[in-house]
Amino acid sequence: MTTTPILEVKGLTRRFGGLTAVGNLDFSVQAGEIIGLIGPNGAGKTTLFNLLVGLIKPSAGEVCLDGQRVTGFKPHQIARLGMVKTFQNVALFPEMTVLDNVLTGGLLRLSLPEARRFAGENLSKVGMAHIADKLAADLTFPEKALVEMARALCTQPRVLLLDEVMAALNHSEMDQVLELIRKLRRDQGLTFIVIEHHMRAIMNLGERILVLSFGQKIAEGSPQAISRNPDVISAYLGTDMDAEAHA
Amino acid sequence: MNRKTLLLLAALAAVCALPWLLSESGYLLRVLTLLLLFAAMAQSWNIVGGLANQISLGHAAFFGLGAYTSTILLVRYGVSPWLGVVAGMAVAGAAGALLSLPTMRLKGHYFALATLAFAEVLRSIGNTWKSVTGGPGGISVPLVPDAGLALMQFSSTRPYFYLMLVALLASSAVCWKISTSRLGYELRAVKANVDSAEVIGIHTARTKIVAATISAGMMGACGVLYAQFNYFFDPDAVFSLVSISVRVALICIIGGMGTVAGPIIGACFLLPLEELFNATLSGAGAGVSQLAFGLILILIILIEPRGLQALYRRLAARRRAP
Amino acid sequence: MALLQAVLDGFMLGGVYAVISIGLTLVFGVVSIVNFAQAQFLMLGMYVAYFAWARLGLDPLLGSLLAFAVVFCVGYLIQQGLIRRVLKAPEVAQIFLTVGLLIVLENAALIAFGSEYRSVQTWYQNESLRAFGLIVSMPYAIAFCASAVAGVTIWWVLTHTWWGRAVRSTAQDPMAAKLVGIDPDRVYRLAVGFGVGLTAFGGAIILPYLTVSPSVGEQFGVLMFTVVVLGGLGNVLGAVVGGLAVGVIQSVSGLYLPLQLQNLVLFIVFIATLALRPEGLLRKK
Numbered sequence: 001m002t003t004t005p006i007l008e009v010k011g012l013t014r015r016f017g018g019l020t021a022v023g024n025l026d027f028s029v030q031a032g033e034i035i036g037l038i039g040p041n042g043a044g045k046t047t048l049f050n051l052l053v054g055l056i057k058p059s060a061g062e063v064c065l066d067g068q069r070v071t072g073f074k075p076h077q078i079a080r081l082g083m084v085k086t087f088q089n090v091a092l093f094p095e096m097t098v099l100d101n102v103l104t105g106g107l108l109r110l111s112l113p114e115a116r117r118f119a120g121e122n123l124s125k126v127g128m129a130h131i132a133d134k135l136a137a138d139l140t141f142p143e144k145a146l147v148e149m150a151r152a153l154c155t156q157p158r159v160l161l162l163d164e165v166m167a168a169l170n171h172s173e174m175d176q177v178l179e180l181i182r183k184l185r186r187d188q189g190l191t192f193i194v195i196e197h198h199m200r201a202i203m204n205l206g207e208r209i210l211v212l213s214f215g216q217k218i219a220e221g222s223p224q225a226i227s228r229n230p231d232v233i234s235a236y237l238g239t240d241m242d243a244e245a246h247a
Numbered sequence: 248m249n250r251k252t253l254l255l256l257a258a259l260a261a262v263c264a265l266p267w268l269l270s271e272s273g274y275l276l277r278v279l280t281l282l283l284l285f286a287a288m289a290q291s292w293n294i295v296g297g298l299a300n301q302i303s304l305g306h307a308a309f310f311g312l313g314a315y316t317s318t319i320l321l322v323r324y325g326v327s328p329w330l331g332v333v334a335g336m337a338v339a340g341a342a343g344a345l346l347s348l349p350t351m352r353l354k355g356h357y358f359a360l361a362t363l364a365f366a367e368v369l370r371s372i373g374n375t376w377k378s379v380t381g382g383p384g385g386i387s388v389p390l391v392p393d394a395g396l397a398l399m400q401f402s403s404t405r406p407y408f409y410l411m412l413v414a415l416l417a418s419s420a421v422c423w424k425i426s427t428s429r430l431g432y433e434l435r436a437v438k439a440n441v442d443s444a445e446v447i448g449i450h451t452a453r454t455k456i457v458a459a460t461i462s463a464g465m466m467g468a469c470g471v472l473y474a475q476f477n478y479f480f481d482p483d484a485v486f487s488l489v490s491i492s493v494r495v496a497l498i499c500i501i502g503g504m505g506t507v508a509g510p511i512i513g514a515c516f517l518l519p520l521e522e523l524f525n526a527t528l529s530g531a532g533a534g535v536s537q538l539a540f541g542l543i544l545i546l547i548i549l550i551e552p553r554g555l556q557a558l559y560r561r562l563a564a565r566r567r568a569p
Numbered sequence: 570m571a572l573l574q575a576v577l578d579g580f581m582l583g584g585v586y587a588v589i590s591i592g593l594t595l596v597f598g599v600v601s602i603v604n605f606a607q608a609q610f611l612m613l614g615m616y617v618a619y620f621a622w623a624r625l626g627l628d629p630l631l632g633s634l635l636a637f638a639v640v641f642c643v644g645y646l647i648q649q650g651l652i653r654r655v656l657k658a659p660e661v662a663q664i665f666l667t668v669g670l671l672i673v674l675e676n677a678a679l680i681a682f683g684s685e686y687r688s689v690q691t692w693y694q695n696e697s698l699r700a701f702g703l704i705v706s707m708p709y710a711i712a713f714c715a716s717a718v719a720g721v722t723i724w725w726v727l728t729h730t731w732w733g734r735a736v737r738s739t740a741q742d743p744m745a746a747k748l749v750g751i752d753p754d755r756v757y758r759l760a761v762g763f764g765v766g767l768t769a770f771g772g773a774i775i776l777p778y779l780t781v782s783p784s785v786g787e788q789f790g791v792l793m794f795t796v797v798v799l800g801g802l803g804n805v806l807g808a809v810v811g812g813l814a815v816g817v818i819q820s821v822s823g824l825y826l827p828l829q830l831q832n833l834v835l836f837i838v839f840i841a842t843l844a845l846r847p848e849g850l851l852r853k854k
Contacts, residue, residue, distance in 0.1 A: 074450075087443065093439035357847065544672065
C-alpha cells in the first residue's frame with residue numbers, strides 16, 4: 001500500500017511578466033525524507049519555497065500537503081497545516097529579543113507561557129540558548145539563521161523548508177546543523193527540503209536531490225547520480241562541483 | 248511589594264488628592280482633567296501607532312463618532328450616557344474595523360493619508376448632515392440640574408477629573424495588557440516583517456483588524472466622555488485634524504510610542520506647554536498659540552522624533568561618554 | 570442635458586484640479602515625501618494674487634505668475650531648511666514635519682491676514698459663454714485655459730529641458746543621477762519649489778470664483794490627494810487624468826446626491842484606489 005506523500009507538487013508554474021521563474025514542476029516527498037534542492041543562482045529555488053508556503057500564488061499547478069490541496073492558501077493557513085520556511089536573507093524581528101522572536105513561532109499552537117518555554121527548548125536545540133536575551137538586530141548572520149530555524153521549529157511543523165541556513169557557517173558548525181536536522185527527522189519525523197550551496201553539506205545530508213535550472217527540474221536522484229549527471233554538470237558550468245564536494 | 252509599585256501607588260494617591268487641593272471648578276483643575284482625557288486618547292492611539300507602528304492621522308474620526316453617537320442617543324431617545332459609552336465604542340470600533348480593510352496593505356505616508364481622509368470626510372458629513380448632527384452649529388448635551396452620576400453630568404469639575412482618571416487607568420491597563428499578551432507579540436511581529444509573521448502562522452490581517460477595532464473603540468469612549476464634560480461640540484471640534492488627531496499622535500510620539508508610560512509622559516509635557524502658550528500668547532491674537540504649537544512640533548521632529556524617552560537616553564549616553 | 574452640463578462643469582474644474590495637483594505629485598515623485606501641507610501653498614498663492622490685485626491692480630491671471638514665483642522661492646527655502654533634514658529620517662518624522670508645516674502656514678496666514686474672507690472683482694466674473702445649450706461661466710473657462718497652458722508648459726519643461734530631464738532621472742535613481750553630474754540636492758530644491766509654486770499658481774487662477782481665507786486649504790487638501798492617488802503618486806500625466814476625473818465625479822455626484830454624500834463618493838474612490846491599485850489607475854510610465 002502506497003502512503004500519501006506528505007508533499008506533492010503537480011505542474012507548479014509561476015510566471016512574472018515574460019519570465020518563467022518556475023515551470024511545470026512535478027515532484028513528491030514522503031514523510032521523513034530529507035530532500036536537497038540545488039541549482040545555480042536564479043534557478044527558482046527560493047521562488048519555489050515562496051510558492052509552497054503561500055507567499056506568492058502560482059500561475060498554474062497544485063500543491064498538496066498530506067493529501068490536502070493548499071494551492072492559493074495564505075501562509076498562516078499553510079503554517080497551521082504544518083509547512084513553514086526560513087528566509088534566505090533571514091527575516092527575524094530586529095527590535096525584539098532572540099527569545100521573543102522564537103516564541104512568536106510558538107504562538108501558533110501554544111499559549112504565551114508555553115510558547116516561551118518551548119522557545120527556550122528550541123533555542124537550546126540549535127545551540128543559541130546563550131544569546132536568548134540579545135536583540136535580534138545585534139546578532140551575526142549565522143546566529144540569525146539558526147535563531148530563525150528555532151523559531152520555525154516552534155511552529156511544530158511537519159515539513160520544514162530551510163533556505164541556505166548554513167550559508168555563513170564554518171565546517172564544525174555546519175556539521176552540528178546537519179546532525180540537528182538528522183536528529184529532528186529521527187525523533188520527530190520531520191520532513192526537510194533544504195536549499196544549500198555547500199555541495200559537501202547537501203551531498204552528505206540529502207537522500208534525494210532535486211536540481212533546478214531556470215525554473216525547470218533538470219534532474220532528480222541520489223547524490224551520487226546527481227553528481228555524475230551531465231545536465232547538472234553543464235548547468236553548473238563554471239563551478240567546480242568536484243572541488244566543492246570535497247572541500 | 249517592590250519599590251516601583253510603591254512609587255506608582257504613591258503617585259496615584261497624589262493624583263487622587265489633587266482635586267481637593269485645587270478650587271473645584273477652577274481653570275487649573277479643568278486643564279488637568281483634559282490632560283487625563285488626552286492621555287487616555289493617546290493610549291488608544293498607541294495601540295495602532297505605537298505597537299503596530301501605523302501612523303494614524305485620523306483618530307479624530309473615532310473620537311467624533313463616539314461623541315455624536317452617545318449625544319444623539321441621549322438627545323433623541325433619552326439613552327443614558329453610560330449606555331452611550333457602549334454604543335459609542337461599538338460604532339467607533341466598527342468604523343475602525345471597517346477602515347482597516349482597505350488600509351490593510353498600506354504603510355507609512357499612505358496609511359496616514361488614508362486615515363486623514365477618513366476623518367475629513369466624516370467632518371464634512373458632520374457639517375452637512377444637519378438633520379442628524381445639527382451641522383456646523385453643533386450639538387449640546389442637555390443640562391439637567393442635579394443630574395449626577397446616572398446621567399454622567401456633574402456640577403463641578405472634580406467628579407469629571409476622577410472620571411477621566413478612571414478612563415486613563417483603564418486605557419493604560421488595556422494597552423499594557425495587549426502589549427504583554429499574544430496580541431502584543433503578534434502586533435510587534437507584524438510591525439517588523441509582515442511576510443515573516445505570516446509564514447510562522449500569524450493571521451496578520453486578523454491581528455491588524457483586532458488592533459484597529461480596540462484602538463478605535465477606546466477612542467470612541469473618550470469621545471463620549473468629552474461630550475459629557477464639554478456639553479457642547481461641533482464637527483470641526485471633534486473631527487479636528489490638528490486639535491485631536493495630530494495632538495493625540497504627537498502626545499504619544501513625544502512620550503514614547505509603544506510604551507505604556509509614553510502617552511502619560513507626553514500629555515504631561517505637551518498640554519501644560521500648550522496652556523502656557525495659550526495663556527501668554529492668546530493676547531497677541533488668534534492663531535499665535537497654534538503657530539507656536541506648529542513650531543514646537545517641527546522643532547521636536549528635527550531634534551528627536553522618537554520622543555522624550557529616546558532623547559533622555561541619548562543625552563544620558565552622551566554624558567557617560569565624554 | 571443637466572448631466573452634460575455637469576460633466577462640462579466638472580471637466581472645467583478638473584483641469585484646474587489637475588494643475589493644482591501636479592505640484593503635489595511632483596514633490597512626491599522627486600523627494601518621496603507626501604507633503605501634507607501642500608494645500609497651504611494653494612492658500613498662499615491665492616493671497617499673493619489677491620494682494621497683487623488689491624494693491625497693484627493686477628488681474629489674478631497675471632497675479633498667478635507672481636504667485637508661482639513667490640511660492641517657488643518659499644518652497645525652495647523650505648526644502649533647503651526643513652525637508653532636506655528629514656529625507657533620511659524615520660517616516661514618523663517626515664509625516665509630522667509637513668503636518669507641522671501645515672499648522673505653521675495656516676496660522677501664520679491667520680496672524681498676518683486675519684480671518685476674514687476676501688474676494689476679487691474681475692470684469693469676467695459674471696460673464697458666461699453659451700453654446701449648444703450649455704453654459705460655461707467665464708472664470709471657469711479662463712481658469713481652465715490657464716491650466717491647459719500651464720499643463721502644456723510643464724510637459725514641455727519636463728521632457729525638453731535639461732532641468733526637466735534632471736528631475737525625472739533624479740526621481741528614478743538619485744545615485745545614477747549623481748554619476749552623470751546632477752546634484753540631487755539642487756534638483757530637490759528646484760522640484761519642491763516648482764511643485765508648491767504650481768499649486769500656488771493653481772490657487773491664484775481660481776481666485777476669481779472663490780474667496781480666500783487662511784482655512785481655504787482645508788477644502789482642497791483631501792481633493793488634491795484624491796487626484797494624486799487616482800493618477801498614481803509621482804505620475805504627472807496621472808495627475809491630469811486624475812484631476813479631470815475628480816472634477817467630473819464631483820460635479821456629477823452633485824447632481825444626483827445630497828451634499829453629505831458627495832464627499833463620501835470621492836472618499837470611496839480615493840480609498841478604493843489606494844486599496845486596490847495603489848500605483849494609480851494609469852500604467853506606470
